[in-house]
Amino acid sequence: MSHSIAIIGASGYTGAELIRLLATHPSFEIKALAANSKAGQPLANVFPHLRHLDLPDLVTWEKIDYSQIDLCFCALPHKTSQEVISKLPKSVKIVDLSADFRLRDPAEYEKWYGNAHSAVEMQSEAVYGLTEFYRDEISQARLVAGTGCNAATGQYALRPLVAAGVIDLDEIILDLQCGVSGAGRSLKENLLHAELSEGTNAYAVGSTHRHLGEFDQEFSAIAGRDVKIQFTPHLGPFNRGILATAYVRGDSDAVLAALQSAYEDEPFVEVLPKGETPSTxxxxxxxxxxxxxxxxxLPGRVIVVAALDNLTKGSSGQALQNANLMLGAPETAGLTLAPCFP
Structure with a gap:
């Protein structure tokens, strides 16, 4: 069965990644692409690497005929996303790639993002989009909230350990390196090549990074008590990828066993042999x-390292994995491309 797909925010990095993945999907067809700032242009003008695809021209999101759309990916900035999504027809399933529906508590959203939520009734409807842990809920959802890419990486490393009770919940340190595409496509002075290349820096240090809200929400819900981790992200001079290193107190064999048990049947999560570490x-x-x-x-201390591509498994690939579940397609459809190396 074929399904008609729209992408709102198609001119950003996650929009481009969605199009790249959907191009090989066996049953999803892109029927509409919206990018208000570039409306009227062919996609080839915005992303020349996709010019070989037969795609509709970019339009404003208001001009899409949603009666012909089964599912819409919304790849807009936070705040803008909730305003747009609240106006979409109830008949359309939605996967949101922004931060607007990740946090269940409206007060927590306001705390971390600095503005009151304007679609609170939809916030309570949204299902958190970490596929491997919310699969059943996602398959029945109308609105799925994609995770933050940093939050996803940290959770893949730590969620099974919190759930299994094999680590000290009061001593979790997460150190993370993220590629520059995680900051989006908008022009920013600190992301200029001359300012970013040949160096790296920590950012949002201490208690200001917004993905801490997701860690607090998810780990505390699993543990049944407050869990607050130490988290420091770093901006790396590379385009895409996240490498997260977690320092925990526990037994390394128990940590490995918990991860192997959690992911043994997961098609997209690979637990390496003990002593091996991944690379972006x-x-x-x-x-x-x-x-x-x-x-x-040091006895009793363990290092867990996780790597994923922030634009794929951390965002657009996760979004497509969730859309597959929502529309009854095979969960892996369009997503089994091998990594690109070197």
Whole structure:
């Protein structure tokens, strides 16, 4: 069965990644592409690497005929996304790639994003989009809220450990390196090549990174008590990919066993043999996440390293995986491309 797809926000990095993945999907067809700032242009003007595809021209989101659309991906900035999504017909399923529906508590959203939520009734309807842990809920949902890419990487490394009770919940440190595409396509001075290349820097240090809201929400719900981790993200001089290193207190064999048990049947999560660690090179352009476990030299301490592509498994690939579930397609459809190496 074929399904008609629309993408709102098609001129950003996640929009381009969605189009790349959907181009090989066996049953999803792109019927509409919206990008208000570039409306009226062919997609080839915006993304020349996609010029070989037969795609509709870009339009404003208001001009899409949603009566012909089964599912809409919304790849807009937060705040804008909730305003647009609240106006879409109830007949359309939605996968939102922004932050607007990730946090269940409106007060938490306002705390982390600095403005009151304008679609609170939809916020309570949204299902959190970390596919491997919300599969059943996602398959029945009308609105799925994609996770933050940093939040997804950290959760793949840590969720099974919190759930299994094999680590000290009061001593979790997460150190993360993220490629520059995670900051989006908008022009920013600190992302200019001359300012970013040949160096790296920590950002949102301490308690200001918005993905902390997701970590607090998800880990606390699993544990049945407040869990607050230490988290420091770093901006790396590379285009795409996330490498997250978690430092935990526990037994390395128990940590490895918990990860293996959680992911043994998962098509996109690979737990490496003990002592091996992943690289962003090994998941580039793919929907795969690799996780490694290493015994620290200090007794009772363990290092867990996770790698994924922020634009694919961390965002657009995750979104397509969820859309497959929502529309009854095979979960892996359009997503089994091997990583691109070197």
């Amino acid at each position: 090179h090994h998941v580039r352009g793919s929907n795969y996440c690799h996780i490694g476990v290493v015994q620290d030299r």
